Amino acid sequence: MRLKLVRDETSIDFLGTWRLSFGASMVMMVLSVVAFFAFGLNFGIDFRGGTSIRTEATQPVDVGQYRSAIAQLGLGDVAISEVFDPTFGPDQNVAMIRIQAQEGQESVPPAVLEEVQTALQEVDPSLRFSSVESVGPKVSGELVQSAILAVATALAAILVYIWLRFEWQFSVGAVAALVHDVVLTIGLFSVLQIRFDLAIIAAILTIVGYSINDTVVVFDRIRENLIKFKKRPLIDVFNMSLNETLSRTVMTSLTTLLALIALFALGGDVIRGFVFAMMWGVVVGTWSSIFVAAVVVKRLGVKRDWSKTDTDKPGTQFSTEG
CATH class of the missing domain: 3.30.70.3220 (Alpha-Beta Plaits)
Structure with missing residues (x-):
């Protein structure tokens, strides 16, 4: 008997309440930025000297x-x-x-x-x-700059990759989701004052990789359905795609969380901060793939007929109905 965490056919209206879900994400991002400037980060030895x-x-x-x-x-x-x-x-x-x-x-x-x-x-x-x-503090300051550069470079590379693979709207949605994940992770560490060191930077980069993988899976299904269902309202195509990938998303997230929970409980203090960041990243990464990336792409509008070239007459490529 095959284990099913989600039934084969679901019809959840993910984007029906996009204003509420997307608004909640934006509020959390603002609060994270406020927390960062209000409390700062509890830098570890790597950054403090x-x-x-x-x-x-x-x-x-x-x-x-x-x-x-x-x-x-x-x-x-x-x-x-x-x-x-x-x-x-x-x-x-x-x-x-x-x-x-x-x-x-x-x-x-x-x-x-x-x-x-x-x-x-x-x-x-x-x-x-x-x-x-x-x-000394000079070396620590250089590490801070290198960490910021590493995260920014990863986001820029992902933007270009998604742009080349899909369309610019998808790259904007993907980067918006990744910025959401990074900002919320930093905000959580600011509020809880958990030690922030190079291991956490590694965790953030891992979160970026995990989140973009989930987002690309959703985007691939959206593109397939945009080709198959050219006449359906855009919101219906997006909801259909999110429902079709829901089982994979839930299974991947839960199995990853099970492994991380075991590491958090048994791995000791050395890796606990890294694992905690990863656990949080899996949660917010899954959320952002559905309620941030997909919403941004939906609001920007996407090409409905991928067989046509950019020289087609205006009004046939992009749609924001629904």
Whole structure:
């Protein structure tokens, strides 16, 4: 027996209340921008600057005990991860500890580093610092600029790709949906003050890829139905296309969420921020594919007969009825 999350034929009027759904998305975007300027982002070490410490010990690395020992010092954002480096041999237990820059200083002062080493040696007396490196605000500022450039470049490349594959209206709708997803993700991190680091930038780029994949599937079905049903009102063609891809959308989103929930619960603190961003991105990406991208394309109007060239007489290519 085949599992069905959505019955074979549905007739949901997705665009019948487009003003309400699209308006809700616009309000959320405005609130996200307000939250960003009001609260800012809780930048991690990657963007704020700090000190990276590489440790070696004879006993296995226990990230939980390391974190508990350092937490008592009240140093703010601390990231700890075990490093598996074959060059150190099987008997070396290596960890990477990153501590944010302290108030009024560009890095962690030597006195604080001694306190950290003392605290960790209470957990494992054999532990020693093999290297200590500091990341100043200049490097952090460059990382912020690079992160913004990476996201902007991804959006621009997607705009061109959709434009070439479909029509310019589709590219505008796709980019509008992606901007919606990115802005809402940043707004959520601003409100909840979750640590924002390079892993979250990676999550945002992954969200962009997931969302555009879902959007392209919807757009492909819309284009197919525009060719098949040239006389139907545009809103009916769009609703038909969204209903026909609904089963695929729901199944893909739910299976992705199941994997992400397992990672969120069992993956530990190192990847929790990344996974949380991905979970949120799956939800807003699915929403935007239906209630942002499709709505924008519908309001702009699209070519009804894809077999005709752009030299056809005016009024035969675009329609906004319905």
